[in-house]
Amino acid sequence: MITIIKYLSILPLVFFLACEDSFEPAGIETRVFGRVYDDANELPIANQKLLVSEWNSVPQFSPGPNDDFVQYLDSTYTDINGYYELTFTTTGKGDLYFLEYEYDESYWNFYQSRVEIQNLGTDTTEVNYNFLHLYPVNLRITLAPDVENLPIRISPYFTNFRSTDWLTEVDKQYTRTILTDKNREERIRFIRTKSDGKNYQEFNYSLPATNTTELTEFEIYISNDDFVDF
Structure with a gap:
């Protein structure tokens, strides 16, 4: 009985530690680069806006969305050849970072979604998109x-x-x-x-x-x- 009582007394602490939120440190610089291209027509996608978004992954035990949007950190546009690059800096308010694109009805994106940027603190993260001119x-x-x-x-x-x-x-x-x-x-x-x-x-x-x-x-x-x- 004493063992059970001890177990029950530390159980809330275990749950608290498991649910404790964490953030990436502020000031981490990461370079992202790549190309947005139309393979079918062999054409670059020029002047396409790309954005880096910051999210906070909130621990939880029940199913469902658990990522909270924090803010957009930076953005850029592709050049006439479809190339882009940008460097963003973490703020200490999130722990997930994604590259996203701004919707443009002139292109079809093959249901490609945002891409998680995992190599924080490096300049080797390459993200390419294949779009289709309409x-x-x-x-x-x-x-x-x-x-x-x-x-x-x-x-x-x-x-x-x-x-x-x-x-x-x-x-x-x-x-x-x-x-x-x-x-x-x-x-x-x-x-x-x-x-x-x-x-x-x-x-x-x-x-x-x-x-x-x-x-x-x-x-x-x-x-x-x-x-x-x-």
Whole structure:
């Protein structure tokens, strides 16, 4: 019994020590460098903003996010050849450091996320990104008079439309601009809710590869029979 009581008395101390927060010392300088490049088109990504963020990893025993954002420490832009470098200094307020990029709808980032910078205090940390240039296409869309169950939602692969951009009237031509990979065919989905309010139908349009950096246009005519269940 005495052994159990002693164990229970030191248990809170063990938990406290395990949960105690820690920080990297202030004043550590780290150089990060690399390139942001488009392998598919063999083009650099110029003027892309990159940032170093500082985070605090908070110990915890329950599952879930345990990293608290502290601040952005530094930023830079890629040059005309896609190269960058920067040197940041720790502040003593965090223990995790990441290289991040600023979102730009002109490029596709292949779902690449922030990269943790682990070699603090060195000048050998190289981080490269592979992005994809996207190019504009005008879609001239006409809904036939027989189209039912409006509105129609447009769902391209690379472009997100708001609900205010959906197609709401028949027998009318709409113009919607999307950004696409010029080297590949892209499936554009037109989606509507069925009259039961629960199930959906779609029409898939195959946009051919444009193979050009110039603005291109495509005419799309949609009738009611084009939609199928999914």
